[in-house]
Amino acid sequence: MQLPIQSQSTIYAEPWEAAAGPGDLRAVAVAADRAGFDYIASCDHVGVPRRLAPAMSTIWYDPVATLAHLAAVTERVRLLSHVAVVGLRHPLATAKQYATLDHLSGGRLILGVGAGHVREEFEALGHDFGQRGAVLDEAIDALRAALGPEEFPEHHGKFYDFEGLGQLPRPAQPRVPVWVGGSSLAAVRRAALKGDGWLSQGDPRDRLPEQIATLRRLRAEAARGGAADGCSEEPIVVGAITEPLYVGRPGWEVGRRTVTGAPEELAESLRAYRAMGVHQIQVRFRCRSRDELVDQITAFGAEVAPHLDH
Template sequence: MTDYGIQLPVQSQSTIYAEEWEAAAGAEDLVEIARAVDRAGFAYLAVCDHVAIPHRLAPAMSTVWYDPVATLAHLAAVTERVRLLSHVAVVGLRHPLLSAKQYATLDHLSGGRLILGVGAGHVREEFEVLGVDFGQRGAVLDEAIDALRAALGPDEFPTHHGKFYDFEGLGQRPRPAQRRVPVWVGGSSPAAVRRAALKGDGWLPQGDPRDRLPDQIARLRRLREEAARGGAAVGCGMEPLTIGAITEPLYVGTPKWDVGRRTLSGTPEALAESLRAYAEMGVHQIQVRFRSRSRAELIDQIGMFGADVAPRLS
């Protein structure tokens, strides 16, 4: 069966996807939704990352972006089994030892439930105010992944010597509960796909439509196979790559309101039949998002998906 996860509402409120009711929602809503996700058998819940939004982007993006580590730690304490994904952490904005301290602690406290999703970022002003070269963000991310691999590994005193980061002889505890924290690379540009193939344990596309996914997946596999034959992919160790996809918006059942023309709606079997196409392309996990008018309606949708749609995804 294809795994399924969800990007949580409330914690990020871009006008591209936020529902009206989220503007007045808060911590209690996030907790109840996370508990519903946990009960419904979702593989993961995810939160986003932005430090500060400039005026020029605020009308579209809003300025509501909860901190991923604080939010995931809060939700770890009120859930039991669901994994905790940063989708995605802009790790180039922070020194790897700082990120490692935060995410290692999160993994330790949650009993090994972290998936570290990383991405290059796109807001120039965030990089400038934090003193990071926006033009070098791709190269910074490439090295940050390597540095984080070292800092989140089993060694209490990790070592990394690179162009942007250099450290050794500095110990950090607690260590992650997992021996190897999965690193999923986000993004759909050619550079991001290559980065996922060569350095990632998973790929998180950014809104690729269905008709584009097969070519992207074929490129991922080709790059990874070429690297394996050449012995170049030291970062990911050539472990199996978890390929993801973000589905169309969903509504389980027949909606009595306008859910938008792109939204997939209908019976559980009809939705499952449509979503099974992702697995046929080679996708291992799908990220879903439900249309809703309230927290109660969203929780109902989550429950119906877990009970009635997910068992039919095989």
């Protein structure tokens, strides 16, 4: 699940999050950890321009600091950047942060990356917004090298060039998974050619089968042509963001798109994603308080998740 509180876009934030703090964030992370969730995720924005602030808000916690903080209070749940706009930073700086996070968490990092969409962020940090796709393509390659097993990583490309600079600690994982976020054709192609996973950015159910078919076709073509640079030989992990959920029958207005009902009903609805070829789903719960969210997470883990494999 994407964590609440750490990002508060008006598209999805609940009213109670505005007054929430670190203790609430920790409680939610611990609940997800105990309920058996696969990962918790944190977003990435350096700064939000005034023109977008009314919709996006300016509340965006730093993902590395947030996930490192939560690694210390959780035991098994994985830690996902969904997504890190890696083109805003040099790959060696990104690798230093995320390698340390993986080392401190005992190998729980999943590095989710994306191109970004806020022009002003790129311009303020001295980067070319128009080249962000090409930069991301190379940044993934550079990060593969910088997060690999070598103490002195090496990469030579158009945008980044480095060698002879040692970085310790290394990640605890032999290979840090890189999941590519985005639903444009360019993002799907990038995931197919360079990713270990694809993070759909909210594609509706009726669009997912076509997206997944394109992803698999592009990956198969790249594999046959030897163009899947840096990809794992394992099948790509396909992700989807579900509709908002509420376990049970809510006594309040949760919105027409929210999927509600008994655990078996929710599980039946969510199993449709697996039939499409989705391997992992990211869920979000409608809630009026931290305690209600923790209750929803706990109920989902105990009562809905066991039905998902049936």
